[in-house]
Amino acid sequence: MAGGYFHSIRLLRSQCQGCVTCVKACPTEAIRVRNGKAELIEARCIDCGECLRRCGYHAIVAETDKLEETEQFKYNIALPPPSLYAQFPPETSAAAIWEGLHRLGFDEIFDVAVASEYISLEIAAYLKNYNGGRKPLISCTCPAVLRLIQVKFPELIKQVVPVLPPTEAAAIYVKNEVMQRTGLKSEEIGVWFIAPCPSKNANIRQSVDVRHTQINGSLSISEIYGKILKIMGGEIQPDKKVTAGSSYGMSWGSYGGELEAAGIENGLAVHGINDVYDVLEQISLNKMRDVDYVECSACSGGCIGGPLTAENKFVAEKNLKLRLSIMRQNEPDDRLATMAQSMICEDFPKSASYVKKLIPRPMMQLDDDILEAMKKFEKMEEVLRSLPGLDCGACGAPSCQCLAEDIVQGKANEIDCIFKLRSSVKRLAHGMLELAKQIPIASEPEEELREDGESDAST
Amino acid sequence: MSDSKSVKMHYDVAGDDFDRAGEASAGLKRLLQKIGVPADIIRRIAIGTYEAEMNVIIHAGGGQVDAEIFPEETVVYIADQGPGIPDIKLAMQEGWSTAPDHVRQMGFGAGMGLPNMMKCSDDFDIQSTVGSGTNIKMKFKHISEDL
Numbered sequence: 001m002a003g004g005y006f007h008s009i010r011l012l013r014s015q016c017q018g019c020v021t022c023v024k025a026c027p028t029e030a031i032r033v034r035n036g037k038a039e040l041i042e043a044r045c046i047d048c049g050e051c052l053r054r055c056g057y058h059a060i061v062a063e064t065d066k067l068e069e070t071e072q073f074k075y076n077i078a079l080p081p082p083s084l085y086a087q088f089p090p091e092t093s094a095a096a097i098w099e100g101l102h103r104l105g106f107d108e109i110f111d112v113a114v115a116s117e118y119i120s121l122e123i124a125a126y127l128k129n130y131n132g133g134r135k136p137l138i139s140c141t142c143p144a145v146l147r148l149i150q151v152k153f154p155e156l157i158k159q160v161v162p163v164l165p166p167t168e169a170a171a172i173y174v175k176n177e178v179m180q181r182t183g184l185k186s187e188e189i190g191v192w193f194i195a196p197c198p199s200k201n202a203n204i205r206q207s208v209d210v211r212h213t214q215i216n217g218s219l220s221i222s223e224i225y226g227k228i229l230k231i232m233g234g235e236i237q238p239d240k241k242v243t244a245g246s247s248y249g250m251s252w253g254s255y256g257g258e259l260e261a262a263g264i265e266n267g268l269a270v271h272g273i274n275d276v277y278d279v280l281e282q283i284s285l286n287k288m289r290d291v292d293y294v295e296c297s298a299c300s301g302g303c304i305g306g307p308l309t310a311e312n313k314f315v316a317e318k319n320l321k322l323r324l325s326i327m328r329q330n331e332p333d334d335r336l337a338t339m340a341q342s343m344i345c346e347d348f349p350k351s352a353s354y355v356k357k358l359i360p361r362p363m364m365q366l367d368d369d370i371l372e373a374m375k376k377f378e379k380m381e382e383v384l385r386s387l388p389g390l391d392c393g394a395c396g397a398p399s400c401q402c403l404a405e406d407i408v409q410g411k412a413n414e415i416d417c418i419f420k421l422r423s424s425v426k427r428l429a430h431g432m433l434e435l436a437k438q439i440p441i442a443s444e445p446e447e448e449l450r451e452d453g454e455s456d457a458s459t
Numbered sequence: 460m461s462d463s464k465s466v467k468m469h470y471d472v473a474g475d476d477f478d479r480a481g482e483a484s485a486g487l488k489r490l491l492q493k494i495g496v497p498a499d500i501i502r503r504i505a506i507g508t509y510e511a512e513m514n515v516i517i518h519a520g521g522g523q524v525d526a527e528i529f530p531e532e533t534v535v536y537i538a539d540q541g542p543g544i545p546d547i548k549l550a551m552q553e554g555w556s557t558a559p560d561h562v563r564q565m566g567f568g569a570g571m572g573l574p575n576m577m578k579c580s581d582d583f584d585i586q587s588t589v590g591s592g593t594n595i596k597m598k599f600k601h602i603s604e605d606l
């Protein structure tokens with residue numbers, strides 16, 4: 001947790017080739033290549049996983065927990081999100097997936113989708129009672145987006161809906177309920193999220209929006225999926241406790257699902273970190289004030305597009321859509337009536353008691369002292385004007401602008417720019433030639449001098 | 460730069476260019492973030508400048524956005540050489556607009572531009588001469604209200 005930040009993203013020096021693919025992919029300019037290896041700037045990283053997705057050398061990994069860690073607990077609960085179900089074709093029954101989880105050692109299964117339904121209603125109610133403040137309201141569910149807002153758009157914090165992320169709400173409810181039902185102590189119960197992305201894991205370890213997480217760890221879908229495939233078969237026994245969500249909670253796994261479950265019509269479903277960035281920029285300029293709600297997901301496609309999933313996101317989207325339509329054949333026509341069938345948890349936690357206020361984490365300013373920052377800014381502009389403006393990345397920074405900033409902050413050197421280096425070498429070479437011409441003839445052996453003279457004339 | 464206690468920015472805004480609309484405000488926002496002006500103040504400056512930038516694009520056929528940032532305040536000047544505003548008092552009323560239909564269809568021209576600029580800024584001044592253009596000056600104090 002260097003620098004006070006926990007990140008799930010790990011850069012492996014041994015694998016890193018020093019190419020700047022990750023540097024260029026990072027939406028918060030949080031990576032630099034220094035001395036041939038990629039390094040993370042902890043204060044800027046939002047754990048979105050774009051770097052991990054793009055790295056061709058497997059040099060970037062997400063730290064998640066291992067299945068063996070469940071052995072420390074007497075009773076283990078799995079929290080599968082809709083994106084886990086989306087890995088499987090719709091012919092694979094939910095009960096078969098549950099049995100797979102059961103055989104992997106989980107005693108109980110609680111769908112994150114159930115919590116999504118409660119949270120959907122909280123969002124709808126918050127929107128209904130929201131008067132006078134700036135619009136649109138912004139979804140809180142993607143931790144990478146929350147972190148992006150903290151570091152790049154702190155002015156939008158007030159527009160983030162203060163509700164629990166469904167995963168956390170599910171954990172709070174199920175742990176408490178199991179303690180009451182079984183008499184087990186909190187420390188005897190392990191609650192495990194099956195994660196599609198590194199940002200959820202980072203948020204469990206160091207939450208930006210939840211006071212006390214009840215989740216013990218997260219296991220990546222990519223790891224669990226293969227294990228379930230090998231072990232599954234048959235259907236789960238009826239004595240095993242499973243709390244399953246309806247098609248509306250399940251729809252959260254793909255973009256637009258949150259709007260659908262909350263019944264919001266005048267809303268946008270924005271997905272993919274670059275599009276999220278653009279939309280937040282527009283919201284900040286008040287351009288989207290006529291929109292009620294913006295659902296934001298850092299991953300393209302929504303959670304099914306998470307970097308720790310196993311299946312191609314388009315296939316996963318199709319899988320989920322088909323699964324939902326099969327579910328809807330057996331559900332009431334009405335959304336609220338459908339959700340009411342799975343929302344039967346007594347005393348489901350209300351967000352207000354558990355959510356903490358997002359704290360701005362601005363990382364843009366050049367100096368804490370405004371006068372000093374202004375001086376640095378002018379210097380930065382001056383340096384920038386002297387750089388070629390090609391944004392080639394060869395210096396290890398994503399753009400000339402970033403290099404100029406790094407130079408002003410004393411973290412890089414002008415000759416890190418290969419074009420600067422080239423002109424320095426050229427200047428030096430000319431200087432050497434000039435000096436060579438001034439060497440007194442008498443002090444040099446005749447032969448060598450003649451050779452020099454010849455090569456000089458030929459160039 | 461003659462005055463070491465300020466940083467200046469200049470943008471030329473092209474008329475009727477909706478693709479690039481917001482570039483000046485977004486650029487100014489980034490500059491203010493680098494300097495470390497509080498986020499809520501930056502937002503007011505960016506919104507006010509954006510409204511002005513849009514006016515220049517829609518009504519004036521282009522103009523200039525200049526900003527000077529001091530440690531304690533930011534001053535934004537928006538100048539255009541457009542048709543000018545015959546009755547400023549009328550134009551300051553909410554909902555009053557001369558935006559053509561095609562512009563309104565894009566969601567602009569609701570007649571909130573000037574009133575919004577005044578609301579966002581701590582000091583607002585507008586000078587306009589019919590036939591020669593409009594000059595707006597907005598001051599924003601760097602005193603954060605909350606966050």
